[in-house]
Amino acid sequence: MDLQISIQPSQKLALRDPESSPLGRKIIRDGIVLMHRLGYEQFTFKKLAEVVECTEASIYRYFENKHRLLLYFLTWYWNYVEYQAIVSLQNLNDPALKIRKVIEILTVGLPNWSDASGIDKAALHEIVIAESSKAYLTKDVDIINGEQLFKPYKDLCRHISDLFSAYNPSYPYPRTLASTVLEMAQFQPYFMEHLPALTDFGKERDHSKVAAFLENLVFSALQPKTSSEN
């Protein structure tokens, strides 16, 4: 299944649409691999230019700065996840099953983990895990948010919170729970690998452990309360 059509990040993110030229496409593909290898801080446009075999200035014609490039990567990912979630859930009816499926997509990975885009999705997923907080933990959050650049993430959060509300309409914190699940689906695998003392899991690469934790957490929270509790 080829689904490039659905994964076009906002026009505002790039100065020129990188998918419209061979150089632009190479900047995205090679950029993902290089940022994954070096990490956001060590990644520079100069180093990317060497890999892409163009000049630094050419990259600046596509992206204002590396923060915008990171946002472009993340937006691509969240659009992809949202699309996959819609496809995977459309023939499910049980609200509980839908919730389980979404948690699986967020942690273990996407069911269709290959297409013709040429994008290294494993690298992209690890960029999302390690760098996505840096997209909004900046003094420019409010400006970036005003440009609607977090819309895909917020839409996905809304989508998940709707699943929670469908399961239990009286639960008072569906969105907060959704953003908690979204964030922890990234942080806990990172903790597992680098700071295992913060988890109950060994230094394993098995993300299904995180899925089990999140399922337990979500279904406990959504369980209608008995009158003895507040």
Place this chain on the structure above:
Amino acid sequence: MDLQISIQPSQKLALRDPESSPLGRKIIRDGIVLMHRLGYEQFTFKKLAEVVECTEASIYRYFENKHRLLLYFLTWYWNYVEYQAIVSLQNLNDPALKIRKVIEILTVGLPNWSDASGIDKAALHEIVIAESSKAYLTKDVDIINGEQLFKPYKDLCRHISDLFSAYNPSYPYPRTLASTVLEMAQFQPYFMEHLPALTDFGKERDHSKVAAFLENLVFSALQPKTSSEN
């Protein structure tokens, strides 16, 4: 109550103990205020040197780089929270009450929010909220972790997870739940202020809403399950 004695970050963090000289103390106090104002990315030692009225090189004699300075700030904060948690909980017996108290300390703030240290704790708390992820979301995590520099945070996580285990010894994810609570106690107030669509709260400054959510989440998760659930 004066408790500076207990809040000495690790020796490894600073090249020279900043609390041992007037210049060092000024670097810490002014550094907190400046990093809070500019954010981690825009904060530089040159700008701090202007405020402190010393040279850039003088600051480098205390801290290797600004990442180490951030770690110093965070360590100070987590040591302070751990200390306050111990003091606040020592005369409580009910496990549930202890959990509630810790959540309150993490979200609403510390009970004794003033001492003689001269440190702007409100600014420090906001640095923790906005910047602490940047302490470990770096390619050097494993090196820094090997130097035991995340110990105060891990100790606090362990402390909280012990409270969870005391409340329900059969709960299988006490540490993961503790790190989830610790992270969300910072992220959710940030979301509330900058990305309210990710929460169920308006753009308020009332952190007690976050506390209510976390209490609900924790006590639901820790509730012994009936046999009908997995």
Place this chain on the structure above:
DNA sequence: TATTTTTAATAGTAATACTATTATTTCTTA
């Protein structure tokens, strides 16, 4: 008082994050 030790300032460098200008290629359309 002389000497050692500590502490800070000077004066740099390499790398980063950009930008203004110029050159080249590609696309129209006459």
Place this chain on the structure above:
DNA sequence: TAAGAAATAATAGTATTACTATTAAAAATA
């Protein structure tokens, strides 16, 4: 198909950042 226009990329810069080697001054100690 050739000339002009538009798009795209390269050259060559700059200001700032992150740091360091060396020197100077101050403080502590003998």
